[in-house]
Amino acid sequence: MTNDQQERIERSDGRDGEGRVGKQPRAVVARRMWGVVEILLFALIVAVAWQIYSSIAVWNDDPKRNTAFLINGNEQARNSRIANIPFDLSHVTVPANEIRDGGPGKDGIPALSDPNFLEAADAYYLQGEDRVIGFVSGDEARAYPLKILMYHEIVNDRIGDVPLAVTYCPLCDSAMVFDRRTPLGERAFGVSGLLYNSNVLMYDRSDMAESLWSQLQTKGISGPASKLTLKTLPLELTTWQDWRSRHPMTKVLSTDGRYYGRDPYAGYYDRPQLMFPVQPMSDKLPTKARVLGVWTANTSRAYPESIFSKERTRIEEQIDGKKIVINFDPQSRSLRVVQADEGVQWLYSLWFAWYAFHPETSVVE
Incomplete structure (x- = not known):
């Protein structure tokens, strides 16, 4: 060597x-x-x-421990922060002490307005199994990926003459689309940073008093919007592959160059624990079981994803005298309302959230 x-x-x-x-x-x-x-x-x-x-x-272990946890100062801290928020709570319709500070603060989670869209073929950032909120208006279909929505929670959009708000609360895995036209006029929504029953409270950017609106309650809960109801619009919650296969000409929300690769809620859906207190609770289903919640003026009903299978892919029945037809796709594991009479509304959420806002609900088995 x-x-x-x-x-x-x-x-x-x-x-x-x-x-x-x-x-x-x-x-x-x-x-x-x-x-x-x-x-x-x-x-x-x-x-x-x-x-x-x-x-x-x-929060989710034991009511007595929950109460002790509140008394030991955390609730007082939250109340002091809520007392200083720039929202009008003078006509609040829910218990004010149950409105929680979610942490990020007003607009800490930035809602999107005037969003940009891509052709389906250009949405390289999406994988087939990625979940999307799908919406159709007239001849136009649009997809709003949850990997973007979990960072923004609200998209103020418009299709033709219809102003809409596509909303998603990651804590409840709840998806809803609203018509932004209200008795107060057309509104634009932001994320307040506050929660009620672990569910996002939107605020009204078009209102000097900045009224608060509850996503799952579908109503204004404070300010001039107190007790006003938002009109819901039909939606789907499914996979990108499934949506694109049925709507090949769909447009899809653009990332606009932002990075949305990391899931900040990874692991949350695998645990029964909640991050914020919720009342009432029910053990009829697992806390975070996915359900399709359906309601009319007089009745509410939950359709758990778990009751469907390759052998049971369709339910057709009456709710409050109105017809509804629900299809299940075993590949995407998604539920889709394919027919519903006037007056039937629906949303997607986890069981605990649906029950908290609809404790009178029945459950389909």
Whole structure:
């Protein structure tokens, strides 16, 4: 072995020409030290995250512990922050002390307005299994991917003469589309940063008092909009592959160059714990079971995804004397209302959220 060859061996692995461990190069030592630091930092982050999660998970464990948790100061802190928010709560229709500070603050989750759309073939950021809210108006179909909506929660859009708000609350996995025309005029909505029953409260950007509106209650709960009802519009919650196969000319919400690759709610749907208190609760179904919630002026009914299968792909029945037909696609595991009489409305959500707003609901088995 030449001297040059021996020197290269010593530089590459820290051993001398006879296999003995020699002095480690500085770069190797530095990398190893940095690796130890990274491990320690990761362990610290995990410990802090677990501490936060443990505090949050207390909400769903036991009502007595929940009450103690509130009395010990956290509720007072929330109330003091709510007292200073720029929303009119003078005519609030829900218990004010049950309105929660969700954390990000007003517009901390930025609603989209005047959104841009792509042709289906250009939506390279989507995979076939990605879930989308699908909406059709006249001859135009549009898809709103949840991987974008979980970062914005509201899209103020317009198709022809119809101004619409496409809404999604990740905490409830609840999807709804509203007509933005109200008795107060056409409205535009933002994300208030507040929650009621763990569900997003939208605020009215068109109103000087900035009324609050509940997504799952489909009503205004404060300010000039108090007790006013939003008109819901038919929607689907399915996969991109399924939607595109049935609507090949669909437009799809553009990312506009933003990065939406990371799911900030990863793991949340696999655990029964909630991040915020909800009342009332029911153990009729698993807390986070996916349901299609259907209601009329007098009746509400839940259709759990779990009752459908390859053998049971269609339900046709009457609700409050009105006909509804629901199809199940086993491949996309999605429920679709294919026929509904006037006066039948529906939404998609997790069981706990549907029950909290519709405790009188029946459940289809």
